[in-house]
Amino acid sequence: MSIRLNEKQKNLIEKVRGIAQKIALRNREVDETMEFPWDIFNTFSENNILALPIPKNFGGGGAPSLTCCLVLEEIARSSPSSAHMLAGHWLGFTPLELFCNPSQKERYFPRLRSELAAFSLTEPAAGSDAGGVITEAKKDENHYLLNGTKIYCTQGHVANVITIFAKTDPVKGVRGLSAFIVEKGFPGFSIGKIEDQMGMRGTPAAELVLQDCLVPKQNLLGKEGDGFNIAMQTLDRTRPKDAAIAVGIAQGALDYTLDYAKTRFFIQEPLLKSQAVQFLIADIAISIEAARLLVYEAASLIDEGEVSTKHSAMAKCFATDVAMRVADQTIDILGVEGVSVDHPVEMFMRDAKLLQILEGTNQIQRLIISRSLLS
């Protein structure tokens, strides 16, 4: 396989790079205050970046997965949390893209060009194990009544449209799961705790509280009992996007380090003349390139209609592990400056740590990969 970007993709990346570098000026403030950066959201919305994966006939960009990954990588290179905002939105959109009926598409697709979406599966007792979901959905004549508490919903506190997973059949485990399109304004929906988290602090995880939350019947996504399948098909398509953010973080850390190192000394010689540092950056570059190719491969498979659970899991696991290691190593090259908030690499490390855990911990990815090898 060979990945060669076409002119259109190159132009898009060029445009995104300019936007990302401007956005990155807000990194520290967002990291410190944890205030959701609506200005950055608006920038994405106005430049039609938010709507990239939305089909063209609904006013979106109709972009394939690979293009979305390229964009996320480029933004994460300067501002990981901003890329995470975008990926969180696309994660919210993916189940709708896959399972909306025509009338649901009409109602929601145009809105998601300028309104934020989110995805909510996790609960206190259901992290790695989706079967542990307790939130229940009871049907009456025209509605489902949702009761329960969801946690760790990325930017759930600011999203307008959230795909929420709940059990329509509590005794059935994962086969009892169903997916619902829930709007922020639905009666009985409220935001609980917003997490004070280690990284990706512009896009925190939120708790969603559902107390007799009234969801119209026509907001059931797919059929009752489809929930687990919807979640898994979604994650197969979004894991390469997390991986793309990881590649961007690693690349951004390397870029910054190379630039910084030019002016620094290590035991009385320029830092970059030190063979120890040269070997370290060579190893970093090797691992980034390998991760990037794996991400492009996983995304291309999706675009070619051959979505591979295994490749998506491999890309997510490998790239996020690479990002964590690279961020760690670049801090070590920068030394004490690397752990100071005057430089972005310490933030990159905190951001990377989230990626090793969200959307299936890297232990779960390994489980998925070995399962597919052994089946």
Add this chain to the structure above:
Amino acid sequence: MQSELTNIQRDIQKAAREFAEKEFDLDLALELERDGRFPKSIFEKACQLGFIGIDYPEEYGGQSFGLFENILVIEEFCRKDSGIGIALSLSDIASIIILKHGDESQKKNFLIPVTQGKAISTVALIGSSHEKNQEPIITKAEANTDGYVINRGKAWVVHGSLASTIVVLCERLGPAKPLALIVEMDWGGVNILGLKKMMGMRISSIREIAFDHVKVPKDHVIQSKNEGIDPLTTYCHVYRIKTSTQALGIAQGAFDQAVKHAKQREQFGRKICQFQGIQFMLAELYTLIEATRSLVYRVAHQYDANDPDVEKISSVAKLFATDAAVRATIDSIQIHGGVGLMREYPIERMLRDVKTIQNLEETNLVQKALIARNIIS
């Protein structure tokens, strides 16, 4: 390893553990970290109980133990809380220089107040090697005082705004030995600049301090009588050993939390410690931590025995222990999953703290260069 501790050492370890369990509170630590505040009252209690200055002779307010007993305390403190543990263990970081190289009156004047909880002593390292073509940092003062003048210099100083004295270690150009000067914070020309905000270690605030024509009288000059070793070398050895101990304690603390979580958390109908993927992570961390402890305890014993191998092994210990601890904290977060990322749990702070101590003072790249130099020379 336990079998190698004497009964008294075991008692010290137990006392430190009990003190930390009783006094270090997670909510307090979160508040201290948020405000960048030193736990003054805990420090005073630790002094009263003799944990601080445990390695000073009794006539200077200590308990006449060695560095080994000191690190047993540091390990337990950092195991219970990374941020409070680091802050306390760095509260008397300058003392070792005065202890090893100072004269009688310097020891009386500057060690006793620390053990009484009345003073914090810190170190500023200002070098010549990075500042070529600059005016000399130090000049000899006029004949009538026979002290020194620190013409100029800048350093990042732990507890910079709290300490009452700083030992300024001046690396000098040429063959001259490094010089150690005791500087009192309220002297003219000592300027506390901004707070250096770091990834972690926020309970120990780091300040940039500038020295501008600071006059140091003769009685504040440390005239090292210790022929074999200079004050800078002493400081580096002990700082490395203390850093590796902090790392050991934090690694153990992160591991304790991981085990506790893995035994409680259920997914897929069983405790996650029942999964081999988690078991092997725990087994590897346990191995790593045991190896670290052996190395750290060994080098502390070597230091107390004046073994010249300390020069090399202190670098080995600092390199190995901090790398091990970074890995232990990263893996502990991973075993915790989502909760491991949240500030209200101590694990993510452990990673930020250990990553910071790993890179403060001599980095691990420097340690490797020093170790290699020792091997091939």
